[in-house]
Amino acid sequence: MTEFGGPEVLQLVELPLPEPGPEEVLIRVTRAGMNFADVHTRTNSYVQKATLPLVPGREVAGVREDTGERVIALVSSGGYAQFATAPGNVVFPIPDGLDEGAALALMIQGLTAWHLYRTAGCVARGESVVVHAAAGGVGSLAVQLGKPLGAGRIIAVASSEEKRQLALQLGADVAIDSEPAEGLTERLIEANEGREVDVVFEMAGGAVFDASYRALAHFGRVVICGIASQEPNQVSTGSLLRHSRSVVGFYLFHCLGRPVMWAEPLAELFARAVSGELQATVGHTYALSDAAQAQIDLRERRTTGKLLLDPWA
Numbered sequence: 310m311t312e313f314g315g316p317e318v319l320q321l322v323e324l325p326l327p328e329p330g331p332e333e334v335l336i337r338v339t340r341a342g343m344n345f346a347d348v349h350t351r352t353n354s355y356v357q358k359a360t361l362p363l364v365p366g367r368e369v370a371g372v373r374e375d376t377g378e379r380v381i382a383l384v385s386s387g388g389y390a391q392f393a394t395a396p397g398n399v400v401f402p403i404p405d406g407l408d409e410g411a412a413l414a415l416m417i418q419g420l421t422a423w424h425l426y427r428t429a430g431c432v433a434r435g436e437s438v439v440v441h442a443a444a445g446g447v448g449s450l451a452v453q454l455g456k457p458l459g460a461g462r463i464i465a466v467a468s469s470e471e472k473r474q475l476a477l478q479l480g481a482d483v484a485i486d487s488e489p490a491e492g493l494t495e496r497l498i499e500a501n502e503g504r505e506v507d508v509v510f511e512m513a514g515g516a517v518f519d520a521s522y523r524a525l526a527h528f529g530r531v532v533i534c535g536i537a538s539q540e541p542n543q544v545s546t547g548s549l550l551r552h553s554r555s556v557v558g559f560y561l562f563h564c565l566g567r568p569v570m571w572a573e574p575l576a577e578l579f580a581r582a583v584s585g586e587l588q589a590t591v592g593h594t595y596a597l598s599d600a601a602q603a604q605i606d607l608r609e610r611r612t613t614g615k616l617l618l619d620p621w622a
Contacts, residue, residue, distance in 0.1 A: 310363045313353040316601035319389075324364070327387065329394040334382065335374040336395060340594070341388045342368040342413040343616040344446070345512075345537060348608050354539060356560055359386075366618075368417055369393050370409035379403040381412045383565075389600055391620040398568065404579050411582055411589035414615035418446035419578045419589065420571065421534055421561050425451060425510050426458045428570070429532045429559035435461040436507035439497060439524070441517065443481060444472035444613045447534065449590040451510055452479045457586065461507075464500045466493075468610055475613060479588065490516035497524040505529065515540030522554070530555040590614030596622035 310318050329335045347365050349355035366388020370381045374392075380402055382395035403412045425447075426432045438455055442448040443465030455463040465476030465484040473484035483500045487493070497506055497520070505526035511518055512535030519542060522531055533556065544556050564570035581587035592614035595603040599618075606612050 319601040336371045338369045338371040340370045341618040406583045410591035414589035415578045422451040423574045434459040437462040439464045439509040443476040493520035494523040514538045518542045
């Protein structure tokens with residue numbers, strides 16, 4: 310990318326092989342992970358502002374050039390490529406029995422879902438949890454983690470019947486339509502058997518946030534992990550006080566300086582996946598040359614699960 314804008318700013322070009330710096334690792338990338346944040350980065354509307362020129366992409370799977378070990382890694386940028394460099398402390402071995410796509414799904418989306426329960430939402434045993442975008446990368450894992458992490462009723466919210474059926478197969482107790490936003494508050498309460506809900510994992514913003522907030526019980530929490538609509542919301546302190554409600558933000562990359570927030574949860578997620586307890590939903594794999602189309606499909610909510618790029622296709 311040499312400019313910000315629409316999907317057309319993503320151009321396939323030849324660049325020199327990246328040189329790893331001190332304590333960095335060079336990785337031959339076999340799969341690059343895609344995230345909704347990449348769409349925001351393309352327009353420079355993400356939480357973390359970008360600088361140009363830029364090779365987008367924050368996560369890769371592949372092989373360490375120095376050891377030949379299969380790994381996944383976080384990169385500051387440069388993931389949409391055949392080779393990438395990453396700091397050694399955010400390079401993690403892929404265990405036997407786990408493929409690269411599943412490992413990528415578990416790194417950013419899986420860790421986000423885990424921290425929504427444990428760190429940001431502080432979900433107590435038996436509490437009801439609403440998972441928006443329940444067939445997406447984070448949502449599909451959050452649905453599955455609910456019962457193992459002690460949650461009560463899991464309410465999935467998704468935009469199509471196909472996505473709602475997937476959420477039910479993954480362990481949701483009930484799945485409801487996200488549209489229209491009008492009436493969503495009432496549908497959430499009805500889905501919780503007539504009771505207001507305890508915790509909401511929300512990544513859309515706008516009217517969906519407002520409807521979710523109104524559905525909260527006393528001491529309920531909305532955890533914000535995205536603003537896909539790019540429509541920010543405002544909540545009055547008076548409303549928070551009157552209802553004893555909380556609005557919590559969570560951005561995974563703020564955990565980077567705290568290794569315990571990465572290594573231990575990721576090891577737990579890998580173990581659950583290898584044992585078959587956790588299914589990482591991997592969606593379509595696009596050729597690197599089709600990265601623009603992949604971002605269009607992601608933005609238009611045409612996809613399910615983790616999207617991947619094959620840089621060698």
